[in-house]
Amino acid sequence: MKNYFFQKVYAVAKDIPKGKVITYKLLAKLAGSPGAYRAVGSAMAQNPDITSIPCHRVVGSDGSMHGYSAGEGIKTKIEKLKQEGIKFKTPNRVDLEVSLWSIF
């Protein structure tokens, strides 16, 4: 597979349970390249299947939002997270203390 890394990123993203979020950094690690968080961002931006890949559950290392290509962007992303019960520390920053997904 040419874009194997992207596929890996998508696979992990699909595995994120409802009500949980993951950081770009951790997602990169789970995809096999701990330092490729920039590439993860690229993968999300090119998300081939917005309906099956919950990219709104991917947030920055401090829980902050950076972008969202579907709906109305960040706004839609926040709305979806709230609907899933994600707890927010500030209006646009999730509370990773309670919502971060960890497979460990």
Added chain:
DNA sequence: TCCTTGACTGGCT
């Protein structure tokens, strides 16, 4: 093969 781009991160001011 080389260069540019990107939904990032960490450190510094």
Added chain:
DNA sequence: GAGCCAGCCAAGG
């Protein structure tokens, strides 16, 4: 706490 800058990795032209 917010803004700026350099570094990192993979994909695409």
